Amino acid sequence: MAQFSRFMNRNKLCCVAMGFLCATSAVAQETFKIGIVSFLSGQAAESFGIPAVNGAKVLIEAFNKGQAPAPFNKPGIGGMQIEAIYIDEAGGATKQVQELRNLYEREKVDVVVGYVGSGDCLAVAPVAEELKKFLILYDCGTPRIFEDNTFRYVFRTAAHATMDNVAMARYLQARKIPVNSYSMINQDYAWGQDSRKDFMLSMANLYPQAKPAVDQLPKFGAGQYGTEISALMSQPVDLIHSSLWGGDLQAFILQSAPRGMFKKSQVVLTAADHVLPGLGNKMPDGTIIGARGAYGLMAPPSPLNTWWWNTYSKAYNVYPVQAPYRMAQALMGLKLAVEKAMAANKGKKPSTEIMAASLRGSEWVSPAGTIRMALSNGQQAIQDTAIGRTKWSEEKKMVLLEDIQRFAATCVNPPLNVKSEDWLKSGFAGAKCDSQVANDKKPKK
Amino acid sequence: MDEQKVQAMSQAFLLQARGLNKQFGAVVAASDLNISIRAGERVSLIGSNGAGKTTFVNMITGYVKADSGDITFQGQAIQSFTPRQIMRLGVARSFQIPQLYPSLSVLDNMLVALACHDNRLSLWRTAHSSSAHERAEQVLSRFRLLDQRQRRVAELPGGMRKLLDIALAMTGEPKLLLLDEPTSGVAAEEKFPMMDTVMQALNDQPLTTLFVEHDMDIVSRYCDRVIAFYSGRVIADDVPSVALAQPDVRRYVTGETHA
Amino acid sequence: MQRLLISSGLILLLGWVAGAFLPRWLQFMFTMAMANGLVSLGIVLLMRGGVVAFGQGLMAALGGYAAALVFLHWGWQDALLLPLLGGLVACLLTAPFGPLLARYRGIFFSMLTLALSMVGYGILVKTDSVGGSDGFNMGRVTLLGQTLADQHVSMVLFSVTWMFAVVCSMLAKLYFSSTRGLVTQAIRDNELRVEYMGGSVANTMAINFSLAAFLGGMGGALAVMALGHIDPNFSYWTTSGEFVFVAILAGTQSVLAVMLSSLVLEMVRSFSSAYFPSTWQLALGLFLLLVIRFLPEGLGSLWTNRKSKP
């Protein structure tokens, strides 16, 4: 009982301290408070959450010290020091809605950048809108968010998931890989189900003759794939598609490679770049993988990218993969937008209204290439993407990607005001695939 | 014999058990028991441990199903009934180990009994109505438990638990009352006062009583018929003086009590 | 009875007045706490009969989905109507299971309810028409035909939820002291004797199960109205686990304690995840252990002494 009451008192103290903290941050203008929400625990922590948060930490530090290259070289955000609060995304949409409200109204943050889970994004978007607060979704995949609603204060600074599977299908076609039959294994929740649907529709457009064979939907976090692998291998197919990620993907590769699945069929993994550094030579050569953007090994070479690559690698002695890149492009877009807004606001800290207005429809250069807030009235980004083929390099002791092919954003994303699914069913109507950059060198480490 | 006669016979008896058999594994708890009880009788079942007394009571009250044979209560066959249905016909019992609601007060125990007996359980009508309290307290006073009514049963001494257990059985105003070793676990000097209380409480209404008992003094003092069990069979069935005098009874039953 | 009515009336008014002075985030936290509290109240109802439902999340999910779906498809948007409807749907859909579950006790009751809720979870994840695992959003409710402005919505939802919480608590209190309520406690102590007294254990258990379902559905609907979003996680076992925890923390002796515990849990979780972002589970777990260790009878035992009836 004693401990118990003491515990409660500590919480009361917390509240008081917090109240005071809010008061100060409300009057003081020199800080810009960002709430950053991502997975710090659970299955998505290792592959997405923690790398993204790590990325945010180094980048914000660089921003505050003014060490980032132009045009990001102004210290902090327009001179305001950035103060970040990190929240764990684990625990379901219900918890996220509550914590988002607490971030805005208790912690008084100026903007929240976060959310990997599509369900979480769907849930929090209307809340930010109701509170008229600035919200940037940096990662989650589902197209539904902006296709089913219109928002003014909610943005997504990364392309939605449709791109991943369209690009994959286009890659197969561009590389003239024959596909007469294909099997699939995707997790049995929205991400997996959507990826599966997108891929089938894309294949129907580009490989009308290809027949889907085995169609596996293991539950999220299954861990054991022996049975699924048997099912997949029970039918000889040209191609095996999967949108598995993180621990599930790693387990799947570790268990299926020894059984010769990667030799029997061409395996394509739409979101697999983040497992390469860990898996190393356990990653079978010749696997075609996507990174949900031109990220990591597939990022277009540029001074900015080299800087980002080196900064992150130095801090965590592993190179950045999709998650940190996505976080970086969000924070960079935010920084520029806010600074533009401040300029318009005579150097004073701008209101949410102005900040949102200046991010809306804007575009900026990120380590992964140009990000354009092109869709859904300028709230939803499109970006170039790339697909590559794995190759273990003995001397570098790391998995490299070869046959990298880039796809222009307009080639793999639906045009303005067209729903992804309709676009897929329409046979990619209105896609512009002119500016295709073929394989080039990956940035030096 | 033909149906009418069976009917007629069983009408004459309040309770009738015919050809009851029950085995637990190798143990024979009842073999071809034929027992008939007339209304108003005070019968005591005696026998050494494992002779089948409690099993017989359990079979009558539906806790144990007989392997074969049938039981009629007021001419109605009840061997397939659940304890609940049998109780509803007017058969109440007390237990060797008092079956009470330890976390509730004595009064609440009675209120539960009343609520169940009235069989009109309500989601809103309070269980603590003044009429219910009256009825409960009336029964409690008959069993000399009135001043204990606010105590939690868990805190009651053994003798009082026994009384309350019987009191609960009585609230149903049963036609047949079965007492399973009412004095077991009660201190020797308390036995008689306790049985007096019980018997006075019973005297208030015409009630057939069947009780399982070890103490022969209690048997000869409080009942007018004795049925002696030995390994599942009835070895004697008569007025106490006669029954207790029988050699078999002396050998197998009372022998161990007065050696 | 009068006393109960008057006191609840006062509590209701007090809550409304106090709510108006709370910051919005706290208003929302209260709203969620009350909504969840109602779900847990259902568990407490069952606990008084000696069983703990580990699948109460399913009830909340059913109520929530029902409310959200009629909101979207039939245009029933009234904040007072939806919770009742949610409760009713949860109650009716699960009623068939009541008699079955009434046969189970202890860990088996818990596990069977858990299994059912997980099957429900699976089905919801599978159903694209309700958004699969991502669930879907529900718009803003109306109050007696009035649409609600941004700045009012959180206060209105708080008031509505508070009202349902208080009314249900009052009814629960009434039920606890009713004949069936008393028999429920007797069943926890000794169901054999209840049967021997001619009371039907099965009926009582089944009825409690349905009442619990109603409260769960209502709580779920209220939560969804506040969140504006529903997804299958409502029916996931960890969610049910939190509801159970609130019930245990409250104990079976006081209705007020249930709402309080629910609030305490929200607070602890929110602050620990804000101040120890990567070790909040550690903090929460520690808290659970301390409570179970030092408050075996639940918060309620702090102000209701064991002897007196609840």
Added chain:
Amino acid sequence: MQLALTILVDGISYASWLFIVALGLTLVFGVLKILNIAHGSFYALGAYATATAVAWVNGAGLPPMWSLPTMLLAALAVALLVAPLTERGLLRFYYGRDEVLLVLVTYAMFLMLEDTTKLIWGANPYYVSEPYALFGNIDIGHQSYVGYDLFLVLLALLVGAVVWWCLNRTRTGKIVTAVIHSPEIASSMGVNVSRVYMGAFVAGIFLAALGGAFTAPMISVQPGVSVGVIIISFAVVIIGGLGSIEGAAIGALIVGLARACAVHLMPVAELFSVYLVMALVLVFRPQGLFQRIQARKI
């Protein structure tokens, strides 16, 4: 026919993995009457310990076969270090409480262990796939299986046999079974019940850790591995009957085969096949397959 064979093999190999984990769960419940949600966390601990230990063995340049005993030792270490700590320092304060309350206690333990593991090993994935290649591949029908998976089947059989023998053929086993039946009587017969509790808990945790240890080579060890095994091993012991060894075996087989059938014949049903089986069994055998309802003396 070919399909039937594949289903059988897949089912059995999944079942054997499940059995090792579930056995510990059912043992702990049988003796301590605790349905341990934290079981999954100990499974994870076993996997992490293995990751560290085997990495060290490989680093030391020892022959790969050494990694098998190493895994065993890793599991043992977890059991001997962590189990007594949690049992003495935590669980014993809650003995005799209601079963469901204890479920919550272990739920809290689960939350805490999740973060603790993260604090010790961080969030990065660990790989120890070397042992996975130890036994090469074996062809059964048209399928090529990894020898290691089939080795797990043998391991499961061995573990099952050993536990069965200990419980039924040794004096300690007799004592344990006595405690399972009635702690009161056992202690009145002079059995040191708390010692038995401790022992059983250590054994149970060892089995959990063992499961984790031997799964580590086929997965990437990282946060969240624990969650996956909890509910499914619950299903197994509930189906088999809480506290029953043969029950755990049969339960694991049922679940493994049910899942294999779902995956091969009706992939869309995989998500809830297990829960359906569990619900069905409970409906027809409320106490699980290997538990009988004992009448109470009145």
